[in-house]
Amino acid sequence: MLQIGRCVMKYPNLVPKSMCMTDINVTIYKEGVSETGAPLIALNDELKCNYQDMAYTKMTAEQKIVTLSGKAYFCGDICPEQAVISSGKVTVFGVERTIYQGTKARNPDGSVNYTLLELV
Structure with a gap:
C-alpha cells in the first residue's frame, strides 16, 4: 500500500484471481540438490492460473528447433520463500512442462503483484 497524505492507495492486481481459472500443479525447485x-x-501445490498457450519455433545456429509452449500467470507471489524462480515443472491439461523462466512482477513498494512462469 502507498500512503499519500491521508489517502492510502492499494496497488491494483494486474492478474486478478477471478481470471485464474485453469488448474495447474506447480513444482518449484530450490537452488542445490539433496544428499x-x-x-x-x-513448492509443490495445486494452484489456479491464467494459462496462455503459444507455439513459437525458430532455428538456432545449430539448426535446432526450440518451441516455447505457454505462460502461466498467477495472482500474487506463489512461492514467497524463493526470491527468484529459476527451475521447476508444471502439469497443465495433463501435460508436464518445464519452467523456462520465472518472473515476480513487483509493485513500487516491493510487494509481488503477480508471478509469471514461462514454460517449455
Whole structure:
C-alpha cells in the first residue's frame, strides 16, 4: 500500500484471481540438490492460473528447433520463500512442462503483484 497524505492507495492486481481459472500443479525447485542428488523442492501445490498457450519455433545456429509452449500467470507471489524462480515443472491439461523462466512482477513498494512462469 502507498500512503499519500491521508489517502492510502492499494496497488491494483494486474492478474486478478477471478481470471485464474485453469488448474495447474506447480513444482518449484530450490537452488542445490539433496544428499541423493535429487532437486530440493520449494513448492509443490495445486494452484489456479491464467494459462496462455503459444507455439513459437525458430532455428538456432545449430539448426535446432526450440518451441516455447505457454505462460502461466498467477495472482500474487506463489512461492514467497524463493526470491527468484529459476527451475521447476508444471502439469497443465495433463501435460508436464518445464519452467523456462520465472518472473515476480513487483509493485513500487516491493510487494509481488503477480508471478509469471514461462514454460517449455
